[in-house]
Amino acid sequence: MHLVTRAQWGAKPPKSPLKHIASTKGVKVHYEGAPVPADLAKPEKHSQCAGRVRSIQASHLANTKEKYSDIAYSYVVCPHGHVFEGRGLHKRQGANGNQQLNLNHYSVVAMVGDSGLTKPTNDQLHGIRDAIELLRDKGGAGAEIKGHRDGFATKCPGDPLQEWVKKGAPRPGTPGIEPPPPPPPGAKVSLSHVITAARTDPGAAQGHTTFPADVKRVEAALVAEGLLDPKFGDDGSFGSRTVDAYAAYQRRQGFTGANADGIPGKSTLTTLGSQHGFTVAA
Ligand SMILES: [Zn+2]
Numbered sequence: 181m182h183l184v185t186r187a188q189w190g191a192k193p194p195k196s197p198l199k200h201i202a203s204t205k206g207v208k209v210h211y212e213g214a215p216v217p218a219d220l221a222k223p224e225k226h227s228q229c230a231g232r233v234r235s236i237q238a239s240h241l242a243n244t245k246e247k248y249s250d251i252a253y254s255y256v257v258c259p260h261g262h263v264f265e266g267r268g269l270h271k272r273q274g275a276n277g278n279q280q281l282n283l284n285h286y287s288v289v290a291m292v293g294d295s296g297l298t299k300p301t302n303d304q305l306h307g308i309r310d311a312i313e314l315l316r317d318k319g320g321a322g323a324e325i326k327g328h329r330d331g332f333a334t335k336c337p338g339d340p341l342q343e344w345v346k347k348g349a350p351r352p353g354t355p356g357i358e359p360p361p362p363p364p365p366g367a368k369v370s371l372s373h374v375i376t377a378a379r380t381d382p383g384a385a386q387g388h389t390t391f392p393a394d395v396k397r398v399e400a401a402l403v404a405e406g407l408l409d410p411k412f413g414d415d416g417s418f419g420s421r422t423v424d425a426y427a428a429y430q431r432r433q434g435f436t437g438a439n440a441d442g443i444p445g446k447s448t449l450t451t452l453g454s455q456h457g458f459t460v461a462a
């Protein structure tokens with residue numbers, strides 16, 4: 181995780197000592213609830229993020245109604261996924277709405293607004309998750325992940341973050357949450373070509389190729405599976421090493437004996453393609 185300590189972002193010291201807490205039930209997620217520039221998510225704008233955290237702290241220290249002794253949040257996460265230390269571990273935070281709510285959960289705020297940047301970036305979701313895991317590992321946070329609006333009348337943390345929290349705050353790309361990207365169009369391997377190559381190349385002269393374009397895709401997939409030495413991974417020749425590697429892949433798929441002879445079949449080639457971005461043609 182990209183942790184930015186208080187010293188690194190230039191925090192002011194708290195006005196009064198922060199109350200120590202041993203543990204919480206979990207974490208509540210917040211948004212800024214104010215405009216956040218839509219272009220803050222651009223990579224070059226990260227140079228502004230520490231300044232935004234200093235502004236949040238300054239506004240909290242100036243808030244005479246709430247009488248905050250420090251930035252209210254436990255952690256602040258910018259659109260680039262960096263995690264800025266707010267009150268930090270084992271400190272009672274002040275953002276959840278009342279004394280009891282503040283004791284029950286830590287707070288993590290995303291630099292997401294009610295206008296402009298209204299949806300968290302994927303890097304930011306990873307950053308929030310990083311902060312939650314840090315609070316669990318080192319701060320005694322329990323398993324709960326909730327939105328500020330859970331149990332308190334507020335729009336915070338906005339609909340996109342609240343929906344993410346309701347799903348269990350998964351890291352982007354978690355299987356079952358987002359479908360894997362489809363193979364790029366045109367990435368096709370011909371089953372008959374690779375069968376012919378696997379029957380021809382091992383008995384031919386060293387480095388003989390038959391249908392090298394198809395074979396290279398299969399070799400790249402076998403290298404990615406850790407079954408073929410990268411040295412032989414892109415020669416386009418379905419030689420004996422490639423046959424051995426393919427046989428190992430067949431065994432991995434549960435085939436044995438003559439069904440794991442290293443000559444590609446439709447089932448294993450289709451599975452290999454679905455894992456490594458090609459589709460199988462006849
Ligand atoms: Zn909030």
Ligand SMILES: [Zn+2]
Nearest residue numbers: 226229258260
């Ligand atoms: Zn940033």
